[in-house]
Amino acid sequence: MDPLERQIAEAVNVDPSPEFVARVRARIATEDTPAVRWRMSPFFVAGAAFASIMAAVWVATIDRAPVQTPMVAGVDISLPAPVRAAAATVAAPLVRTAPPRTEPPPRVIVPLDEIRGLRRLSDLLRSGTVALTFDDARSSPVKEIAVAPIDIAPLTVASIAEQGVEQ
Amino acid sequence: MHELVDRLASGVVEVDRELEREFEVRLVESSTLAFRVAFSVLRHREDAEDVAQESFARAFRAFHQLRDRERFRAWLVRMTWRLALDRRRGDRRREARETAHAATAATSAGPHTVDSSYRAHALWRAIDTLPDKLRIAIVLASIEGHDLAEVASLLRLPIGTVKSRLFLARRRLKEQLQWIR
Numbered sequence: 017m018d019p020l021e022r023q024i025a026e027a028v029n030v031d032p033s034p035e036f037v038a039r040v041r042a043r044i045a046t047e048d049t050p051a052v053r054w055r056m057s058p059f060f061v062a063g064a065a066f067a068s069i070m071a072a073v074w075v076a077t078i079d080r081a082p083v084q085t086p087m088v089a090g091v092d093i094s095l096p097a098p099v100r101a102a103a104a105t106v107a108a109p110l111v112r113t114a115p116p117r118t119e120p121p122p123r124v125i126v127p128l129d130e131i132r133g134l135r136r137l138s139d140l141l142r143s144g145t146v147a148l149t150f151d152d153a154r155s156s157p158v159k160e161i162a163v164a165p166i167d168i169a170p171l172t173v174a175s176i177a178e179q180g181v182e183q
Numbered sequence: 184m185h186e187l188v189d190r191l192a193s194g195v196v197e198v199d200r201e202l203e204r205e206f207e208v209r210l211v212e213s214s215t216l217a218f219r220v221a222f223s224v225l226r227h228r229e230d231a232e233d234v235a236q237e238s239f240a241r242a243f244r245a246f247h248q249l250r251d252r253e254r255f256r257a258w259l260v261r262m263t264w265r266l267a268l269d270r271r272r273g274d275r276r277r278e279a280r281e282t283a284h285a286a287t288a289a290t291s292a293g294p295h296t297v298d299s300s301y302r303a304h305a306l307w308r309a310i311d312t313l314p315d316k317l318r319i320a321i322v323l324a325s326i327e328g329h330d331l332a333e334v335a336s337l338l339r340l341p342i343g344t345v346k347s348r349l350f351l352a353r354r355r356l357k358e359q360l361q362w363i364r
Contacts, residue, residue: 020357023306024325032218036232040210040239047243 206246209255210239216256216326217263223322224267226307234270238263253336260337264319309359317352324349 017025126134140146217238221231242249242259249255310318323334324345334349335342 018353020353020360021325023302024310024321024356025327027303027306028219028223028322028325029327030219030222030228032215032232032235033228036218036235037210037214039232040214040236041207043236043240044206044210044243047240 202246202250205250206243209242209252213256213259214239217259219326220260220263220319220322221267223310224264224271230270230274231267234266235263237266257337257339260319260323268315305360306356309356312359313352313355317348317355320345320348321352321356 137146141148214235217235218231221234221238222228225231225234238259241262242255245258246255249258310321313321320334320338323329323337324331329337331342331345331349335345338345
């Protein structure tokens with residue numbers, strides 16, 4: 017070996033202290049594991065976010081499945097023509113100013129027996145069998161409360177002799 | 184669903200353990216290399232250990248990309264070299280103190296010690312004047328057990344390039360140090 021090369025080798029080949037590797041291990045112990053760091057990389061975070069979104073969409077799809085309800089059902093109540101016309105007149109300004117709706121209007125949940133009753137009433141109104149009239153006299157407020165006097169008849173008690181003989 | 188999550192979690196834990204085992208192997212086989220690279224720049228044992236330790240910490244953080252042995256060692260040498268240069272640039276005052284200390288030691292020691300100390304100081308000064316490319320090549324080639332192929336692998340250069348750099352470095356050093364011989 018050339019004297020110069022030997023001199024350089026002597027200068028460079030210095031060993032670290034015996035505790036060096038232990039110190040490095042202690043330092044490494046304070047760090048996150050490599051896989052944790054990999055999991056925190058931007059690509060992994062983006063992938064995890066995408067997977068979360070897909071899972072949320074999947075769960076939302078499951079929740080939208082129809083539920084069987086034997087006792088109640090949704091109905092669209094069809095009103096008589098005069099009522100519909102009046103409702104349209106009242107609601108017209110609201111409809112004009114309201115923002116356009118993208119979703120269908122909410123459905124009203126009504127018990128089945130009430131639905132049958134309302135349908136029956138609707139059929140009767142349409143066929144003219146029944147007519148809706150408003151009795152203003154009956155719906156006017158009561159002016160004076162009149163309470164009829166209560167008559168109490170006196171009690172009649174039979175004498176002991178008439179009730180029988182003690183045995 | 185729970186079974187799938189459990190399997191994923193156990194798989195991730197197993198990957199963590201395997202990476203840590205591999206890193207331990209790399210640490211044991213490369214700790215002296217990192218220290219010597221840092222020492223060749225800093226010439227201060229504690230500083231060199233600090234820098235090498237920082238290099239290993241950074242290597243650990245990026246270890247999922249550095250599992251290949253050759254790649255790991257090449258990355259470690261480059262990182263240690265850069266960190267050591269940064270440390271040295273940021274610590275000029277220490278260098279001034281060391282120079283003063285070396286001068287004091289030289290005047291208070293015997294003739295043989297003065298001679299070897301002076302030679303070593305002159306050698307390091309000559310190495311410091313080399314361009315970075317030549318300097319790291321001569322340092323790596325002087326480390327025990329390193330042949331041309333190993334240096335080429337660490338520097339990720341062709342062997343011919345390493346050979347020519349070593350030739351240039353030695354020629355310049357001889358020119359600078361011929362007055363000592």
